[in-house]
Amino acid sequence: xxxxxxxxxxxxxxxxxxxxxxxxxxxxxxxxxxxxxxxxxxxxxxxxxxxxxxxxxxxxxxxxxxxxxxxxxxxxxxxxxxxxxxxxxxxxxxxxxxxxxxxxxxxxxxxxxxxxxxxxxxxxxxxxxxxxxxxxxxxxxxxxxxxxxxxxxxxxxxxxxxxxx
DNA sequence: AATCGTCGTTCTT
DNA sequence: AAGAACGACGATT
Numbered sequence: 001x002x003x004x005x006x007x008x009x010x011x012x013x014x015x016x017x018x019x020x021x022x023x024x025x026x027x028x029x030x031x032x033x034x035x036x037x038x039x040x041x042x043x044x045x046x047x048x049x050x051x052x053x054x055x056x057x058x059x060x061x062x063x064x065x066x067x068x069x070x071x072x073x074x075x076x077x078x079x080x081x082x083x084x085x086x087x088x089x090x091x092x093x094x095x096x097x098x099x100x101x102x103x104x105x106x107x108x109x110x111x112x113x114x115x116x117x118x119x120x121x122x123x124x125x126x127x128x129x130x131x132x133x134x135x136x137x138x139x140x141x142x143x144x145x146x147x148x149x150x151x152x153x154x155x156x157x158x159x160x161x162x163x164x165x
Numbered sequence: 166a167a168t169c170g171t172c173g174t175t176c177t178t
Numbered sequence: 179a180a181g182a183a184c185g186a187c188g189a190t191t
Contacts, residue, residue, distance in 0.1 A: 082173060101187050116173040118186045123174090137187065144186025152186090 004048050007037045008056050012063055012154075015128075017055050019048045023073030024055055026125045029147045055129070062128050065158030067095040071129055078125060082113075086120035093134045096159045100138050122146045128155065140164035 004019045013030025014037060040049060051072040058068035076087050085108045092107075093099050099107075105117045124132040127147065133155040137143035142163045145152035156163060 080173080105187085110172080112170085113172050114187045115171065115185060116187095119172095119174065119184090120186095122186050132186085135186080138189090142186090146186070149186095 004040070004044055005038065006040045006052055008052075008059055009037060010060055010063055015059060017052060019051055020075045022075035022077065024051060024126060024129070025075040025078060027055070027059070027127060027129060029127070029151065058129055062095070062131070062155070063158065065095070065160065068129070074126060074130070076125070076130075079120075079123065082110075082116065083120045083123055086117055087124055087126075087130050090121070090124070090130050090132055090135065093131050095131070095134075096161060098134045098136050098156075098161055098163075100136055101143065102138055104135060118144070134159075134161075136163055 002021065003025075005016060006019075007014045007016050015030060016026075016028040016038075017024060018026035018028075040052060054070060054072040058071050061068040074091075076084055079087065086104065089104055089107045101114050101117050101121070102111075104121075105111050105114045108117075110116070121132045121135055122144070124130050127133070133145065133152045135143065140163055142149060142152065153163070
């Protein structure tokens with residue numbers, strides 16, 4: 001499977017997007033090290049050029065706390081069926097709203113797999129656009145975030161969500 | 166604050 | 179191929 005990667009500059013740093021033939025398969029937070037922006041190769045298929053632009057706009061929207069007009073096609077086939085179910089359920093959380101890990105578990109009909117849901121959230125390959133930051137622990141507590149809780153707080157603050165201290 | 170139930174994933178035999 | 183260990187949890191004590 002041929003992969004295409006490109007960096008997307010934003011006010012919050014340069015994200016890295018990875019596309020397969022199926023769509024956006026990974027979105028990585030800005031790396032700690034200062035890496036050079038990577039432009040799209042000249043022979044990149046037109047569809048993926050379009051996806052990159054759509055991804056760029058959607059990413060900037062969410063970072064600004066707004067709801068993106070449209071998302072690029074997502075290639076989430078890299079996960080197990082359970083993970084895909086969790087990721088799918090997360091895409092249904094609107095900007096400015098949150099769900100708990102327990103609510104997400106109930107949504108996918110595995111009400112007792114709460115901890116496993118947390119793990120699946122951490123394995124989300126397309127953070128920000130698949131809004132794992134909108135999943136909080138019970139009682140309005142923040143819970144965890146693989147990219148660091150500061151990112152989670154920042155993304156939520158942009159959407160007007162203030163998790164309980 | 167400490168403990169336990171729960172379950173998908175990952176790490177060890 | 180099992181089995182043990184480990185969580186971005188939640189409820190109970």
